Amino acid sequence: MxxxxxxxxxxxxxxxxxxxxxxxxxxxxxxxxxxxxxxxxxxxxxxxxxxxxxxxxxxxxxxxxxxxxxxxxxxxxxxxxxxxxxxxxxxxxxxxxxxxxxxxxxxxxxxxxxxxxxxxxxxxxxxxxxxxxxxxxxxxxxxxxxxxxxxxxxxxxxxxxxxxxxxxFNGGRSRLSFGTFTGTSQKFRSDVLFGVLNDRYADFVPKYAGGYKITL
Known part of the structure; x- marks a missing residue:
């Protein structure tokens, strides 16, 4: 490109x-x-x-x-x-x-x-x-x-x-949330695109989208 x-x-x-x-x-x-x-x-x-x-x-x-x-x-x-x-x-x-x-x-x-x-x-x-x-x-x-x-x-x-x-070839790989930022939608995305069931990290996506930060 x-x-x-x-x-x-x-x-x-x-x-x-x-x-x-x-x-x-x-x-x-x-x-x-x-x-x-x-x-x-x-x-x-x-x-x-x-x-x-x-x-x-x-x-x-x-x-x-x-x-x-x-x-x-x-x-x-x-x-x-x-x-x-x-x-x-x-x-x-x-x-x-x-x-x-x-x-x-x-x-x-x-x-x-x-x-x-x-x-x-x-x-x-x-x-x-x-x-x-x-x-x-x-x-x-x-x-x-x-x-x-x-x-x-x-x-x-x-x-x-x-x-x-x-x-x-890349259908569904660009938009992160299938319309909404929820833990459920992210788990659905993981299943559809990568075959990962019950993705443990899916719940973090809507948190980060709302400004959630981790303090170390």
Missing amino acids: SAFFDQLEAYLDATRASDRRLNVAVTIEIGFLSQTVRLWGGRGRMITPDGNAWTGFVGGADGQQVFIEVPETEDPRSGNAPLYEMRLGYLDTESYSRLRDDEEEIDGRLIRIGYVYMPDETGTRALTDPGGVERFRMVGGASFSERRTKMPDGSHRLQYSVACRFKN
């Missing part, structure tokens, strides 16, 4: 406000077992300062055709970890078959959703590595679909897609 801000500050220091044309683009890194897929919310190939290449998931002359469906994620600090679903479209035959035939390719793998700063709307080299990254873990089985499309020459083309389900 520090590299993200260091790179951004270096760009700001080296430019004048009137010359800046910063644009924000989303990045999605999917860690399948056999390969890591890196996608970004633009067209063509994008390179980040760390040397990684990212494939744009927006296509078409008008930039409206999108090859991936990503849900809007929620703030996980409420203690909840809702289940999301993301659909990847236009997979090649080899990748589609590998993901379909081996459940370990998907189940339990990480998804990282962040953003980068770009110099302008047409740039292909990001000014920063991904920052503000949220981590998710894929859970359960994925669903697969095939669609046959008739081409202008009369032939047919198969289009493959896969829908992955995932939850926030």
Whole structure:
């Protein structure tokens, strides 16, 4: 995360406000077992300062055709970890078959959703590595679909897609109290997050929140 801000500050220091044309683009890194897929919310190939290449998931002359469906994620600090679903479209035959035939390719793998700063709307080299990254873990089985499309020459083309389900990796780990500072709520938190039953230290949290001090 520090590299993200260091790179951004270096760009700001080296430019004048009137010359800046910063644009924000989303990045999605999917860690399948056999390969890591890196996608970004633009067209063509994008390179980040760390040397990684990212494939744009927006296509078409008008930039409206999108090859991936990503849900809007929620703030996980409420203690909840809702289940999301993301659909990847236009997979090649080899990748589609590998993901379909081996459940370990998907189940339990990480998804990282962040953003980068770009110099302008047409740039292909990001000014920063991904920052503000949220981590998710894929859970359960994925669903697969095939669609046959008739081409202008009369032939047919198969289009493959896969829908992955995932939850926030850190759901419930940021907000301390599940809404209230009580011994009961802290014991519940210890049980949910760490599997600790009847946490003996839970009663100290609401005391400290109210200004309680220990005199040695």
